[in-house]
Amino acid sequence: MKKYYELDEELRKVLDEVRVQMQTTVISYPERNPHDRVWGANNYPGNCSGKVALGFVDKLRADSMFELCAGSGTNYDMCKDYDIGYCGIDLNPNPVRNGIKPMDLTDMTQEFPDEIRTADMIFSHMPYPGINRIKYSNGAWKDTSNLSERDIQNMSFEKGMQEINKAHMRAYLSMKPGAFMVMLVGEIRSNGKFYSMNQALCLPGEFYQSYVKIQHNTWSGRQGRTYGNTQRALTGHEMIAVIRKPGGYEICYVMPRHYELDIRDSKNMATWKDIVTTTLKNIHGNASLNDIYNQLEGHEKTKSNEHWKEKVRQTLQRLAKSGVCKNTSRGYWSLAA
Ligand SMILES: C[S@@+](CC[C@H](N)C(=O)[O-])C[C@H]1O[C@@H](n2cnc3c(N)ncnc32)[C@H](O)[C@@H]1O
Numbered sequence: 001m002k003k004y005y006e007l008d009e010e011l012r013k014v015l016d017e018v019r020v021q022m023q024t025t026v027i028s029y030p031e032r033n034p035h036d037r038v039w040g041a042n043n044y045p046g047n048c049s050g051k052v053a054l055g056f057v058d059k060l061r062a063d064s065m066f067e068l069c070a071g072s073g074t075n076y077d078m079c080k081d082y083d084i085g086y087c088g089i090d091l092n093p094n095p096v097r098n099g100i101k102p103m104d105l106t107d108m109t110q111e112f113p114d115e116i117r118t119a120d121m122i123f124s125h126m127p128y129p130g131i132n133r134i135k136y137s138n139g140a141w142k143d144t145s146n147l148s149e150r151d152i153q154n155m156s157f158e159k160g161m162q163e164i165n166k167a168h169m170r171a172y173l174s175m176k177p178g179a180f181m182v183m184l185v186g187e188i189r190s191n192g193k194f195y196s197m198n199q200a201l202c203l204p205g206e207f208y209q210s211y212v213k214i215q216h217n218t219w220s221g222r223q224g225r226t227y228g229n230t231q232r233a234l235t236g237h238e239m240i241a242v243i244r245k246p247g248g249y250e251i252c253y254v255m256p257r258h259y260e261l262d263i264r265d266s267k268n269m270a271t272w273k274d275i276v277t278t279t280l281k282n283i284h285g286n287a288s289l290n291d292i293y294n295q296l297e298g299h300e301k302t303k304s305n306e307h308w309k310e311k312v313r314q315t316l317q318r319l320a321k322s323g324v325c326k327n328t329s330r331g332y333w334s335l336a337a
Pocket of ligand 1: 040041044045046047048049069070071072073074075089090091092103104105106125126127128136137150151152153
């Protein structure tokens with residue numbers, strides 16, 4: 001990276017700005033570009049300011065970076081200005097800069113360019129899968145190689161996150177010991193549901209730090225969207241996870257998994273109060289003791305206690321005492337509210 005005194009005035013100003021931002025874990029860049037030039041393309045879907053990667057290159061004292069999903073060439077341009085070693089990949093078969101190579105991260109037969117093995121920092125800004133209004137293949141770029149199904153943006157959230165986690169693991173295996181990976185991910189509202197990429201992110205190596213990036217000029221903001229009096233708020237941030245790779249053959253990683261469990265089959269986690277309350281709720285209205293027994297019979301929780309019917313009655317009494325349910329007539333129960 002160029003020395004501070006070698007930079008022109010505007011690039012110095014930008015470096016000063018990112019150094020201030022990187023003093024805390026909440027970073028905010030209301031202006032995407034330096035005042036006298038444009039990095040990448042402002043109108044590329046999901047583009048992110050080059051100041052974000054610059055802040056990490058500077059903070060982590062990286063001389064070179066490798067980029068997963070280089071998009072509109074934002075970080076290629078930024079690295080060129082600061083003389084930071086750069087190589088990137090993107091699905092776009094006709095990459096927008098000569099330092100970006102075409103690569104499909106979901107295709108295990110394709111190898112990373114070897115520059116990933118010597119880079120001090122990997123920067124990853126993957127698509128946010130499940131946001132249907134964004135299109136990369138035949139949207140942001142012309143798809144001359146039939147890649148639409150490979151475009152992570154077009155995948156469901158679950159499938160997309162699987163591919164993203166696999167790609168990060170592959171990148172991690174190729175990184176040199178001591179290198180960092182900086183992963184910028186979003187929190188998504190789609191079709192009335194909330195999805196957190198951050199919560200579903202696989203974290204290989206040493207979890208070094210996490211940052212919040214304030215979002216500016218968002219699509220929802222431009223539409224004038226608000227959630228008014230609802231119980232949700234407009235998402236105004238993205239998350240950044242920084243991991244570091246120690247040396248050696250062994251790798252460790254945290255991979256979030258989605259579990260499903262019928263609480264009636266939970267032996268230890270769900271208490272009798274949890275199960276009886278949920279049963280009353282599911283029966284709706286007045287439930288006879290037999291209705292309740294029928295819902296529970298044969299499930300693991302009852303198998304672990306031969307006096308389970310007595311336990312159910314005792315639990316109902318206890319819940320009635322604290323006002324959660326009530327005894328409506330002899331042998332009949334319902335939730336209080
Ligand atoms: C959020 S954008 C990156 C934007 C970039 N940070 C910028 O400022 O321009 C995500 C990128 O992932 C690319 N992409 C989608 N599926 C991919 C895949 N299977 N392999 C590699 N890149 C993929 C898209 O082409 C898109 O450029």
